[in-house]
Amino acid sequence: MHAPHFTTDASSNGIRERDFTVGGVPGILWSPASGADRAPLVLMGHGGGHHKKHPAMAGRAQRLVTGGGFHVAVLDAPGHGDRPRSAEDEREIAALRGAQAAGEPEGPIVVRYNARLAQAAVPEWRAALDALQGLPEIGADGPVGYVGIGLGTAIGVPLVAVEPRITAAVYVCTWPDVLIEAAQRITVPIEFDLQWDDERIPREASLALFDAFASKEKTLHANAGMHLELPRFEADSAVRFFVRHLGGAVAPAA
Amino acid sequence: MHAPHFTTDASSNGIRERDFTVGGVPGILWSPASGADRAPLVLMGHGGGHHKKHPAMAGRAQRLVTGGGFHVAVLDAPGHGDRPRSAEDEREIAALRGAQAAGEPEGPIVVRYNARLAQAAVPEWRAALDALQGLPEIGADGPVGYVGIGLGTAIGVPLVAVEPRITAAVYVCTWPDVLIEAAQRITVPIEFDLQWDDERIPREASLALFDAFASKEKTLHANAGMHLELPRFEADSAVRFFVRHLGGAVAPAA
Numbered sequence: 001m002h003a004p005h006f007t008t009d010a011s012s013n014g015i016r017e018r019d020f021t022v023g024g025v026p027g028i029l030w031s032p033a034s035g036a037d038r039a040p041l042v043l044m045g046h047g048g049g050h051h052k053k054h055p056a057m058a059g060r061a062q063r064l065v066t067g068g069g070f071h072v073a074v075l076d077a078p079g080h081g082d083r084p085r086s087a088e089d090e091r092e093i094a095a096l097r098g099a100q101a102a103g104e105p106e107g108p109i110v111v112r113y114n115a116r117l118a119q120a121a122v123p124e125w126r127a128a129l130d131a132l133q134g135l136p137e138i139g140a141d142g143p144v145g146y147v148g149i150g151l152g153t154a155i156g157v158p159l160v161a162v163e164p165r166i167t168a169a170v171y172v173c174t175w176p177d178v179l180i181e182a183a184q185r186i187t188v189p190i191e192f193d194l195q196w197d198d199e200r201i202p203r204e205a206s207l208a209l210f211d212a213f214a215s216k217e218k219t220l221h222a223n224a225g226m227h228l229e230l231p232r233f234e235a236d237s238a239v240r241f242f243v244r245h246l247g248g249a250v251a252p253a254a
Numbered sequence: 255m256h257a258p259h260f261t262t263d264a265s266s267n268g269i270r271e272r273d274f275t276v277g278g279v280p281g282i283l284w285s286p287a288s289g290a291d292r293a294p295l296v297l298m299g300h301g302g303g304h305h306k307k308h309p310a311m312a313g314r315a316q317r318l319v320t321g322g323g324f325h326v327a328v329l330d331a332p333g334h335g336d337r338p339r340s341a342e343d344e345r346e347i348a349a350l351r352g353a354q355a356a357g358e359p360e361g362p363i364v365v366r367y368n369a370r371l372a373q374a375a376v377p378e379w380r381a382a383l384d385a386l387q388g389l390p391e392i393g394a395d396g397p398v399g400y401v402g403i404g405l406g407t408a409i410g411v412p413l414v415a416v417e418p419r420i421t422a423a424v425y426v427c428t429w430p431d432v433l434i435e436a437a438q439r440i441t442v443p444i445e446f447d448l449q450w451d452d453e454r455i456p457r458e459a460s461l462a463l464f465d466a467f468a469s470k471e472k473t474l475h476a477n478a479g480m481h482l483e484l485p486r487f488e489a490d491s492a493v494r495f496f497v498r499h500l501g502g503a504v505a506p507a508a
Contacts, residue, residue, distance in 0.1 A: 196465075196474070207461075210476070211450075219485075220450070220476035224469065231473075233498070237491075244487070 040246035045152025051081030114154035168245035176209030294500035299406025305335030322502035368408035397500035422499035430463035
């Protein structure tokens with residue numbers, strides 16, 4: 001087992017931020033600055049084209065750390081953030097840009113690209129979880145959750161399907177096509193966000209993915225609005241979801 | 255305009271509870287026991303076969319008063335609670351019980367029955383709102399919300415469609431069949447709860463009702479579970495929804 005190799009350590013506004021690598025994969029760990037006690041860990045998978053410190057990640061991490069007292073870890077996905085792109089990554093991204101520019105369907109390209117990245121990312125996440133659970137403030141038997149956005153959902157559905165240590169997950173919808181089978185193997189509580197007027201992902205396909213989860217407790221939050229218009233109150237809802245399922249204490253929203 | 259005629263007045267656990275009648279219709283008003291300041295008003299419509307003080311109403315009222323600082327009013331629906339049943343009510347209820355006992359579809363009976371009650375209840379609610387807004391602690395220009403459960407949704411959709419003083423609504427799903435047209439005239443923010451595995455109301459019909467609301471801000475909360483298994487955390491979500499849209503302050507859950 002690799003221990004996380006920490007490269008930075010800074011605290012501000014009550015949040016401790018540490019860059020690390022595990023087996024060469026760069027990540028970030030946000031924690032309560034005050035906390036010496038153990039706290040649950042929430043893993044977050046960033047969206048396609050984003051990276052571990054994208055504002056969508058930093059903003060959710062801030063809410064999870066200050067609102068729930070959680071540790072929050074994000075890894076750069078393969079070919080994202082501080083990681084090099086392969087020739088195949090470059091070809092796929094060029095094909096995607098080409099399809100978008102031509103007004104052609106992007107779904108088939110994104111689905112193929114995300115599925116390839118997920119295959120690489122799932123073992124990286126499991127190794128990172130091994131390493132993070134070696135830290136005394138997280139521990140080997142503490143509760144673990146997962147939040148995925150877009151690509152982070154494409155990685156997180158197969159990850160949670162095979163990783164019994166993750167006991168609750170929030171997914172912000174991505175192209176659901178190849179995820180149904182993995183979703184059918186997931187039984188932990190799920191909160192699933194989709195945009196009702198998504199101009200890129202077909203509504204029926206997203207509803208079918210929600211339907212596929214075998215979880216006894218699952219909640220769909222469908223909000224009016226387009227692909228990029230997920231309301232910010234859903235990030236607060238995710239904090240409450242993890243407080244319910246992982247434990248922790250909700251502080252009033254800032 | 256009728257003023258509300260108060261018949262009881264008692265306070266306990268920080269909540270003031272007053273029975274009243276308006277134009278002969280019995281209702282209940284729950285308020286913060288401490289409050290002399292004006293606060294928003296939330297109207298609640300109870301479910302079929304229930305009444306104004308049913309635990310589903312009292313429990314939500316407790317959360318709304320202590321969590322949001324709101325006033326909460328419930329009226330007995332026609333033929334419910336302290337109100338007499340007409341011969342037509344008795345016939346419909348007998349038909350419903352017969353269909354349920356025989357395992358025949360109850361939907362057509364419920365839809366017809368609810369629609370008839372709604373026609374009577376909408377003007378009753380508007381008169382009650384006139385009266386309640388005459389109270390200094392509510393006021394004529396304060397924000398007003400509506401919560402409906404089942405029959406309360408069948409009444410509340412046509413009510414909100416014609417009542418501009420109601421600026422936010424939470425609906426727990428009912429048979430949606432005859433509500434589509436009224437929903438299409440509603441533009442205020444909506445939170446809409448349905449049960450994903452509802453054994454009585456078809457999922458596709460409920461999704462079509464959510465789709466019909468013309469509201470720019472609307473959120474569907476679909477939870478795994480059967481008709482009567484709405485999770486309690488949705489009652490807390492409704493409090494936060496009204497705090498966002500009517501103002502008020504969320505206290506931590508008890």
